[in-house]
Amino acid sequence: MSPNSTINAVDMSEKKSVDDRNHSCVQSSKSPADFETAVSATGYGKFHILLYLALIPASWASSFDTGNISLILPAAECDLQLKLIHKGILNAVVYIGMVSSALVWGYLADVKGRKSILIYGFLADGICNVLSGFSQNFGTLLFFKFLSGLIISGPYAGTMSYIAEFYGAKVRSRITLIIGFTVTTGCVVNSGLAWLVVPQDWSIELWDGYFKYNSWRIFLSLCGVPTLFGVFLLSFFPESPKFLMSQGRKEEALKVFQQIYRINTGRPEKDYPINELADEFEVKNSTENSTGDTIVTHKKSFKSGLLQMKPIFFRPHIFRLSLILTLQFCSMLALNTIRLWQPQLFAILQDFNPIDFNITDHDPAFCEILDAVTYQSAQSLQNMDLSGDIIEVVNCSKVVISENMYIDSTIVSIAAIVFLFVASMFVTLLGHKNLLYICYTVCISSLVTMTWSTSYMLTLVLTCLFVGIMMTTLNIVIGATVLLFPTSLRTMAVSLVMMTGRSGSLIGNVVFPVLLEYGCIAPIMTIACFPLLGIILAFFIPNNKNKSDKNVESGS
Numbered sequence: 001m002s003p004n005s006t007i008n009a010v011d012m013s014e015k016k017s018v019d020d021r022n023h024s025c026v027q028s029s030k031s032p033a034d035f036e037t038a039v040s041a042t043g044y045g046k047f048h049i050l051l052y053l054a055l056i057p058a059s060w061a062s063s064f065d066t067g068n069i070s071l072i073l074p075a076a077e078c079d080l081q082l083k084l085i086h087k088g089i090l091n092a093v094v095y096i097g098m099v100s101s102a103l104v105w106g107y108l109a110d111v112k113g114r115k116s117i118l119i120y121g122f123l124a125d126g127i128c129n130v131l132s133g134f135s136q137n138f139g140t141l142l143f144f145k146f147l148s149g150l151i152i153s154g155p156y157a158g159t160m161s162y163i164a165e166f167y168g169a170k171v172r173s174r175i176t177l178i179i180g181f182t183v184t185t186g187c188v189v190n191s192g193l194a195w196l197v198v199p200q201d202w203s204i205e206l207w208d209g210y211f212k213y214n215s216w217r218i219f220l221s222l223c224g225v226p227t228l229f230g231v232f233l234l235s236f237f238p239e240s241p242k243f244l245m246s247q248g249r250k251e252e253a254l255k256v257f258q259q260i261y262r263i264n265t266g267r268p269e270k271d272y273p274i275n276e277l278a279d280e281f282e283v284k285n286s287t288e289n290s291t292g293d294t295i296v297t298h299k300k301s302f303k304s305g306l307l308q309m310k311p312i313f314f315r316p317h318i319f320r321l322s323l324i325l326t327l328q329f330c331s332m333l334a335l336n337t338i339r340l341w342q343p344q345l346f347a348i349l350q351d352f353n354p355i356d357f358n359i360t361d362h363d364p365a366f367c368e369i370l371d372a373v374t375y376q377s378a379q380s381l382q383n384m385d386l387s388g389d390i391i392e393v394v395n396c397s398k399v400v401i402s403e404n405m406y407i408d409s410t411i412v413s414i415a416a417i418v419f420l421f422v423a424s425m426f427v428t429l430l431g432h433k434n435l436l437y438i439c440y441t442v443c444i445s446s447l448v449t450m451t452w453s454t455s456y457m458l459t460l461v462l463t464c465l466f467v468g469i470m471m472t473t474l475n476i477v478i479g480a481t482v483l484l485f486p487t488s489l490r491t492m493a494v495s496l497v498m499m500t501g502r503s504g505s506l507i508g509n510v511v512f513p514v515l516l517e518y519g520c521i522a523p524i525m526t527i528a529c530f531p532l533l534g535i536i537l538a539f540f541i542p543n544n545k546n547k548s549d550k551n552v553e554s555g556s
Contacts, residue, residue, distance in 0.1 A: 031276075032276045032277055032278040032279070033274045033276070033277055033278060034277075034278045035241070035242050035245055035277075035278075036168055036169060037274070038241070038253075038254075038257050038274050038277055039166065039167065039168050039241065039242075039257065040168045041257070041261070041272065041273055041274050042257055042260040042261045042264055042272070043261065043264045043265055044167075044171060044264065045263070045264035045265065046263050046264055047166075047259075047260045047263040047264050048166065048167070048175075048264070050263075051163060051166060051237060052163070052175070052178070052179070053233075054230065054233035054234055054236070054237060055159060055162075055163055055179065055182070055230065055234070056182055056230070057226035057227065057229050057230035057233070058118070058122050058155070058159065058226070058227055058230025058231065058233075058234060059159055059179060059182050059183045059186065059230075060182075060183070060185075060186030060189055060190070060226055060227070061122060061125055061126070061152055061155065061156070061186075061226075061227045061230070062152050062156040062183060062186070063183060063184070063185075063186025063187045063189070063190055064129065064186060064189075064190050064223040064224075064226075064227070065094050065125065065129070065145075065148045065149060065152050065223075066094055066095070066149075066336075066340075067187055067190045067191075067339075067340065068129075068190055068194070068219070068220060068223045069090045069091055069094070069145060069340075070091055070339075070340040070341065070342070070343050070344065071190065071191065071194040071198065071219070071343050071406065071409060072194070072198060072216040072219060072220065073087050073090070073091075073343065073344050074343065074344055074347035074401055074405065075198050075215065075216040075401045076141075076216050079212065079214070079216075080137060080138045080141070081138075082138065083513075084374070084513035084514075084516055084517060085510075085513050085514060086138055087344060087513060088509045088510045088511075088512055088513040088514070089142065089509075089510060090138075090141065090142060090145060091340045091341070091509040092505070092506035092507075092508075092509035092510045093142055093145045093146045093149065093506075094145050094146070094148055094149035094152075095149060095336075095502045095503070095505045095506035095509075096146060096149060096506050097145075097146045097147065097148065097149020097150035097151070097152075097153070098149045098150075098152065098153045098502050099499055099502050099503055099506070100149075100150060101149075101150045101151075101153045101154070102153045102157075102495065102498070102499050102502075103495070103499075105117070105121075105153045105154030105157065105158075108154065113239050113240070113243050113247075114158050114161055114162040114165065114239065114240040114243050115162065115234070115237070115238070115239045115240065116239075117154045117155055117158040118155050118158050118159065118162055118231075118234055119231055119234060119235060121151055121152070121154040121155030121158065122155045122227050122228075122230055122231045122234070123228070123231045124151045125148055125151045125152050125155065125224070125227055126224040126225070126227035126228035126231060127224065127228075128144055128147050128148045128151060128224070129144075129148060129220065129221065129223045129224030129227065130221045130224040130225075130228075131144060131221075132144035132145065132148070132220045132221070132224075133213070133217040133218060133219070133220035133221030133222075134213065134217065134221070135217070135220075136210075136211060136212065159179065159183075160179060160180075161240070162240055163175060163179055165240040165241065165242035165243065166240065166241070166260070181417070181420075184416070184417055184420065185417065187413040187416065188410060188413040188414055188417070189226075190223070190413075191406055191409040191410040191412075191413050192406075192410055193219065193222060193223070194219055194406045194409070195403055195406030195407060195409075195410060197215055197216075197218055197219040197222060198215050198216050198219050198401055198406065199215070199401045199402065199403040199406070200215045201215070202214060202215040202218060203215070238256045238259065239252070239256070241253040241256040241257055241260075244256065245277060245278075248279065250276075250277045250279060253277055254274070254275075254276075254277055257272060257274065257277075258270075258272045312485070312492055312493060312496075317485065320484045320485070320542075321485075321493065321496070323537055323540055323541065324477060324480065324481050324484065324493070324497055325496060325497060325500045326533075326537055327436075327477050327480075327534055327537050327538070328474070328477050328478075328497045328498075328500055328501040328504070329500050329501060329503065329504040330504065330530035330531065330533050330534045330537075331470060331473045331474050331477060331501065331504075331530075331531075331534060332474065332501035332502065332504040332505045332508075333504030333505060333507060333508035333527070333530055334443070334470055334508070334527050334528075334530045334531055335467065335470035335471060335473075335474065335505075336504075336505035336508060336509065337505070337508035337509055337512050337527055338447075338463070338466055338467060338470075338527065339412075339467050340509055341509070341512060342408075342409065342412060342463055342467070343405055343406075343408075343409050345370070346405050346408050346409070346459075346460075346463075347401070347402070347405045348369065348370060348373050349366070349369060349456055349459065350402050350404055350405060350456075351402070352364070352369050352372075352373065357372045357376075359372070363454040363455075364454065365451070365452050365453060365454050366450055366451055366452070366453045366454075366459055366520070367451045367452070367519075367520035367521055367524070368520075370516070370520040371519055371520050374516055374517060374519075374520075408460055411460065411464065412460075412463055412464050412467050412468075415464035415465075415467065415468045416464075416467050416468040416471045418468065419468030419469055419471065419472050420468070420471060420472055420475065423435065423439075423469075423472040423475070423476070424475075427476065427479065432476050432479060432480040432483070432541065433538055433539075433541050435472075435476055436473060436476055436477075436534065436535075436538040436541070437535060437538055439469045439470070439472055439473045439476065440473065440531040440532070440534045440535045440538070441531075441535065442465065442469050443465075443466050443469050443470050443473075443531045444528050444531045444532055444535075446462040446463075446465045446466045446469075447462075447466055447524060447527060447528045447531075448524075448525075448528055449462055450462045450463070450466075450524070451520065451521060451524050451525075470531070473534070474501070477497065478494060478497065480541060481493050481494055481497050484541075484542065508527070511523075511526075512527075
């Protein structure tokens, strides 16, 4: 999922006031410039291109963290002796970490700075990914994935804020849209990397096989390399000038603007047309920029933030908040349960031989295959010794993973990007409500049809349809959130929506394998109920297509 719609829509509300200021972009040095005027005077060029390129590898981190486990489960099943519930927990644990740390990271980013959060956060996440590849048991891998989720919430959100604060409001919406698209492409890169590495017969064994480092473990370690490379690139870039100005560090901010101007235009820094910046720190906080007062300001800022949150939990906003939170919960539960279990399900379909299960008189359907394999696995896992340890029923050295599974995962990821692009062209034409109706209806139809599909290709097409369109609903809900809440409450509303959605993801991934043991129909139809609930709830979304900002601000 991509947060680009969120910041894009929020920034639109800033444009009117910015347009009025842009006439005085190049000012006399006697007149202090505010942020929008100062950043516009730097122009747009080489610096911004280099910054975007530097952020690309780091921006993939969240896609890697949430998706790489699902791609190694078929290969790791034997090595780690994984049951269905173990696989569900591994898929879900990264979301537990994300939910646990979301609000803390947001506060730290406002206090410690954007760049610090990006550098240290991505560095820790990259190291965590590299170390996860050395996990020799389920518990160790679980710990590293939880830690990864705990860490990535900060830099994931900080990426958008950081790059947006090097642009004026008129251009900002465009660049955040591009970065959001780049984050989504991380899913494609993740699947492609797994395709290249996991099917290989690579293995290093030490201490009589006690330590094993094979292809799926190598893949997990490699997932941290782009992030670490991104940290290296980002280390050459300055702190956000908007953050520096908000902290009263005007001289440092001015120096950053001068550097950007020099790189973009090729002219000396002294030619930058602005010599003084407005003291936004004093305007916003009404305190002097001393060390002691800065600490007090942070405390006041935190308390002010809590007070600002309060109205969202009361009328007239509480009903809208509950509605949007439930919609996002339903969408992310359905999407990320199917998306993260898709590689495992496709591996089962590809390895299935009807003759082994005495099915010779017809082509088995999707659910029939899952039921047969699940039952056989349950029977095998009942074979235990007296100590309660599971006897290895498969020779792990002979486990072969088909590369077709990873090709299919890559296709699904690409399809999701295509659907996001197409949906963005229809949201203005149809409106949020109508587009939600269409998306949820198509998702239910594709999911129900999948249960009786006897064709592997049809199952792949239906999966692409479901994942792509459900991912579209996430952005629609975020867009609706921005329309339904006033400016002062939008950021908090979006944060709550994302946190609730991730809670749905972790619940879905834990419950899915439990229901799967009772038969394929149970989990599939349960998941289909959430888009159905979404259709019902979408009926209550106010039609904001023609509503003015004043109406939204007043809560009408």
